[in-house]
Amino acid sequence: MNPLSLAAGVLPEYDAEIVAEAAGEAGYPYAGFTIDPQTWDAARARLVKERVAAHGIGVLDVEVVWILPGGELDDDAALVIDAGAELGARNVLVASREPDVSRNAEALRRLCERADPAGMRVSLEFLMIAEVRSLSVAHAIVRECDHPAAAILIDTLHFQRAGEGIGGLSDVDARLFPYAQFCDGRLDCKPEFGAYLEDALDLRSAAGEGELPLREMLAGLPKDCPLSLEVRSKRYRDEYPRPVDRARAILERTERFLAA
Numbered sequence: 487m488n489p490l491s492l493a494a495g496v497l498p499e500y501d502a503e504i505v506a507e508a509a510g511e512a513g514y515p516y517a518g519f520t521i522d523p524q525t526w527d528a529a530r531a532r533l534v535k536e537r538v539a540a541h542g543i544g545v546l547d548v549e550v551v552w553i554l555p556g557g558e559l560d561d562d563a564a565l566v567i568d569a570g571a572e573l574g575a576r577n578v579l580v581a582s583r584e585p586d587v588s589r590n591a592e593a594l595r596r597l598c599e600r601a602d603p604a605g606m607r608v609s610l611e612f613l614m615i616a617e618v619r620s621l622s623v624a625h626a627i628v629r630e631c632d633h634p635a636a637a638i639l640i641d642t643l644h645f646q647r648a649g650e651g652i653g654g655l656s657d658v659d660a661r662l663f664p665y666a667q668f669c670d671g672r673l674d675c676k677p678e679f680g681a682y683l684e685d686a687l688d689l690r691s692a693a694g695e696g697e698l699p700l701r702e703m704l705a706g707l708p709k710d711c712p713l714s715l716e717v718r719s720k721r722y723r724d725e726y727p728r729p730v731d732r733a734r735a736i737l738e739r740t741e742r743f744l745a746a
Contacts, residue, residue, distance in 0.1 A: 506519070546665055552580075595636070667714045
């Protein structure tokens, strides 16, 4: 079975140390963390590291770094990468507000040069609420970046929203997919920014609860690809206010789907 990680987005109202505690208590082998520049400091880093170590879990990813218009990096990029390095994260998630391939590639290379010494991959996500919106564009950016740390992040919901064909995954070197974000959802979404945003933040579901062709998507990813369970869901937030209960419910439902 694919290694599973508790995505930070499952528990957006909780600090990173609570996410780590919930992941450990629920039985995840990995967790991911949002590095909030307003609250991240040495004390918070210490709390997260203590909980990660206490439960023996790994850190799959940290997020999020934005490439800004013009190919500039946001002021918090170094903080996020350095926090990931301190936590032993395997990946740092990147999204872009810049449409130009070359400017994105140059920015991505700068991020790779900072992350690579810590053994982190720099995973560029394409999504309909950013400027890099397709696998083909993300792939072009990573190819032009031409750095071994550069990677592509597949989110099953955004993959569907981008109208990607499953066969397109086979056109990309599997080594460029170090992990994926995994969730279910509605098959279709109204093609406008507000609908895409609500869909991504509130309307996801656990695997097997929606209509996405998840098994076909999985077949196009590397065998044993780690899956970050990116179930951002208002329904789950309302039904499971306790962090560990929410994390466990999503884990159990995903494991049942993968085992079927």
